[in-house]
Amino acid sequence: MSKIEKIFENNKTWIAEKLAVDENYFENLSKGQSPEFLYIGCSDSRVTAEDLMGVQPGEVFIHRNIANLVNNVDLNVMSVINYAVRHLKVKHVVVCGHYNCGGVKAAMQPKDMGILNPWLRNIRDVYRTHKTELNAIQDEEKRYERLVELNVQEQCVNLIKTAAVQEAHKERGLIVHGWVFDIHTGKLIDLKIDFPKILGDIMEIYNPQTAHKKRKKTEKK
Ligand code: CO
Numbered sequence: 001m002s003k004i005e006k007i008f009e010n011n012k013t014w015i016a017e018k019l020a021v022d023e024n025y026f027e028n029l030s031k032g033q034s035p036e037f038l039y040i041g042c043s044d045s046r047v048t049a050e051d052l053m054g055v056q057p058g059e060v061f062i063h064r065n066i067a068n069l070v071n072n073v074d075l076n077v078m079s080v081i082n083y084a085v086r087h088l089k090v091k092h093v094v095v096c097g098h099y100n101c102g103g104v105k106a107a108m109q110p111k112d113m114g115i116l117n118p119w120l121r122n123i124r125d126v127y128r129t130h131k132t133e134l135n136a137i138q139d140e141e142k143r144y145e146r147l148v149e150l151n152v153q154e155q156c157v158n159l160i161k162t163a164a165v166q167e168a169h170k171e172r173g174l175i176v177h178g179w180v181f182d183i184h185t186g187k188l189i190d191l192k193i194d195f196p197k198i199l200g201d202i203m204e205i206y207n208p209q210t211a212h213k214k215r216k217k218t219e220k221k
Pocket of ligand 1: 043
């Protein structure tokens, strides 16, 4: 049996297993989705979102890209965020990075990666922002792990900069979480992102209402 044939065989087994527990399983699944979570993670084949969280179909809206980046000119991730937050009204948004991330490792090396250069530059920008802390870490492996964590943290900041997330936080208490999957142990680590503090810090510059308010003030005069 080829690997492709095996996948179709696996699919048949999976259907049978689901139907054995609930004969209306797929019937119910087809009715719609109302996930409470949006998960933004790495495309890495070893970091299987649903598996490591132990969740079922319908529970988590998922977006994966190289090194779990939230780039504000990436129409793909921005569409996912807007749809999940404004329409599906998820309660939690998670950015999940992982140790031994190839994308993060590539960004740490002075090498021309072709089309990947502009993508990896986002990680290099994280390094630049936290250069003092990172350069002070002697152990290269530890420095790399810390960059994985700081990258997650910065992608959470990028999420909090968006109008959709700020509005949903104000209206219904939406929370942003930063996690790291430790590939050596299988453990999920909560970086305990301080949402209110980050929001307070960035509001002066990234408040989507600021420009509008300033304009109104000028108009009144
Ligand atoms: Co990765």
